Amino acid sequence: MTTARTPTGAAPTRGRRAGRSTGDDRETAILATAERLLAQRPLADISIDDLARGAGISRPTFYFYFPSKSAVLLTLLDRVTEEADAAAGGVFERLAEDPRAHWRKLIARFHATFGGHRDVVLACAQVRGTNAEVRRLWAEVLERWVRAVQAAIEAERARGAAPDGLPARDLAIALNSMNERVWYATFAGDGPAVAERDVVDVLLDVWLTAIYRTTTPPVIPSGGTP
Amino acid sequence: MTTARTPTGAAPTRGRRAGRSTGDDRETAILATAERLLAQRPLADISIDDLARGAGISRPTFYFYFPSKSAVLLTLLDRVTEEADAAAGGVFERLAEDPRAHWRKLIARFHATFGGHRDVVLACAQVRGTNAEVRRLWAEVLERWVRAVQAAIEAERARGAAPDGLPARDLAIALNSMNERVWYATFAGDGPAVAERDVVDVLLDVWLTAIYRTTTPPVIPSGGTP
DNA sequence: ACCGCGGTCAACACCGTGTCGAGTCGAATC
DNA sequence: GATTCGACTCGACACGGTGTTGACCGCGGT
Numbered sequence: 001m002t003t004a005r006t007p008t009g010a011a012p013t014r015g016r017r018a019g020r021s022t023g024d025d026r027e028t029a030i031l032a033t034a035e036r037l038l039a040q041r042p043l044a045d046i047s048i049d050d051l052a053r054g055a056g057i058s059r060p061t062f063y064f065y066f067p068s069k070s071a072v073l074l075t076l077l078d079r080v081t082e083e084a085d086a087a088a089g090g091v092f093e094r095l096a097e098d099p100r101a102h103w104r105k106l107i108a109r110f111h112a113t114f115g116g117h118r119d120v121v122l123a124c125a126q127v128r129g130t131n132a133e134v135r136r137l138w139a140e141v142l143e144r145w146v147r148a149v150q151a152a153i154e155a156e157r158a159r160g161a162a163p164d165g166l167p168a169r170d171l172a173i174a175l176n177s178m179n180e181r182v183w184y185a186t187f188a189g190d191g192p193a194v195a196e197r198d199v200v201d202v203l204l205d206v207w208l209t210a211i212y213r214t215t216t217p218p219v220i221p222s223g224g225t226p
Numbered sequence: 227m228t229t230a231r232t233p234t235g236a237a238p239t240r241g242r243r244a245g246r247s248t249g250d251d252r253e254t255a256i257l258a259t260a261e262r263l264l265a266q267r268p269l270a271d272i273s274i275d276d277l278a279r280g281a282g283i284s285r286p287t288f289y290f291y292f293p294s295k296s297a298v299l300l301t302l303l304d305r306v307t308e309e310a311d312a313a314a315g316g317v318f319e320r321l322a323e324d325p326r327a328h329w330r331k332l333i334a335r336f337h338a339t340f341g342g343h344r345d346v347v348l349a350c351a352q353v354r355g356t357n358a359e360v361r362r363l364w365a366e367v368l369e370r371w372v373r374a375v376q377a378a379i380e381a382e383r384a385r386g387a388a389p390d391g392l393p394a395r396d397l398a399i400a401l402n403s404m405n406e407r408v409w410y411a412t413f414a415g416d417g418p419a420v421a422e423r424d425v426v427d428v429l430l431d432v433w434l435t436a437i438y439r440t441t442t443p444p445v446i447p448s449g450g451t452p
Numbered sequence: 453a454c455c456g457c458g459g460t461c462a463a464c465a466c467c468g469t470g471t472c473g474a475g476t477c478g479a480a481t482c
Numbered sequence: 483g484a485t486t487c488g489a490c491t492c493g494a495c496a497c498g499g500t501g502t503t504g505a506c507c508g509c510g511g512t
Contacts, residue, residue, distance in 0.1 A: 042355075044356045047467090047468060047469090048470090058493085059468095059469090060470090060491075060492055060493080061490075064489090064490065068469090126354075126356060127356075128352075128355070129268075129352025129354070129356075130270045130356065135416055135417070139416050139417030139418070142417050143418050165431065166432075167424075170420050170424060171428070171431075173408065173418050173420050173428075174404055174428055177404055177407035177408045178400055178401075178407065178408075181403035181406055182400055185399070185403060191361070191369065192365070192369050192399050192402075193399065194399055194400065198393075198396060202392055202397070202400055205391065205397075205436070206397070206404075206432065209435045210431070210432045210435045210436060213439055215391070273499060274501090275499080275500095283459095283460075284462085285461085286460075286461055286462085286463095287459075290458090290459070290460080294500090294501090
């Protein structure tokens, strides 16, 4: 528990500067304050002073724990993507059993994870434009998911369940992009958006038609009936 | 030509405060400076002073022409969406002649328009998070395009070329969202993206499969052979 | 000659960020 | 029990960007 600062092992010092001690409370207090405030107003309207006061410390002290406002958000985002990764775990392996059911499970779980932390996700999407760090981390996360989906599509094609077509990577990018934007609109509620209770099925439909050319891919592996 | 300030007739005073005169030059100089600077660095790194100096005026004078930095961007965005609307004009009407060709033309024209003003589009996407005005205008524009696509899908279904399925509006939202996000990634170049020369065909493929369940919808109107 | 007004800017007030230097406090160490 | 060290804290400052104010210029109309 000593070195496990940032969840994404690679990135070294996002949070505190050095060793650990009672200040752990403060760090989590800042994080909690951020999430609480984010539920009320956009990140741009939250000053570092707000975060500091919310955690019961002064502004300079904030800088002891985090190098900037966005570092806080980054830490919050780490948690969410970690949770999403965990939620998605094991779904790809069992795709062949019942493609529709498992693709749906995949999308539904992401939906649940993002929906459970919509304030954080929304805030990230909002600052991604202006903040290179957030952009980089998000790109990294997305790349992982794209690769996973690409591999799944290729596997489905290899076993004859899905027809050939677009390069699997391009398709995976397009589909992931769609989900991201559609979720954003649904959660943000500005502009045209799909109703929250329908969004999983809408996305699923597009995924299935794009991958299989049908919304009801075969449950039984192919190979023809003997 | 006196009252035609903002292209989007409805929104009244985006540009100058009052009447017209030689200062028209200055206004366009600001716009030109903005577009030029946007090609070099993100909007956040462009101060109002940069804009003013670029147009040969002082910072306070800038405020005589535009109420804020984002008002400049809004005006620029107006132009682009107008151009996109014009480019898309008339495509929907002739969808039945050759669905694939015309959907492709639609996507390709949008692609060309956005690609031709990528700096403006990218800047808008980046500040949409933090700027309510941009968000509102973009939502408005998107709503128009969603409605148009929805109507086209319904027409294709009515004439029997496309099968029933998702509510046409939801499908239109999902497809438009995908395009937006995919284009953004392609133009921005950060994160997983489709190569620029492939992007139109990738998007087209997903549109066709989602709408028709095939990438080669029939060229001849249906109704069965007599 | 004198408005009125489009157009212009120097100077100011304000706010949020990030930094610096001076400090406090508790737990090892001697 | 004094000393030292490093974690931790904050008051105060410098900086940069924004938006506003008040004075000013020049020119066409009366």
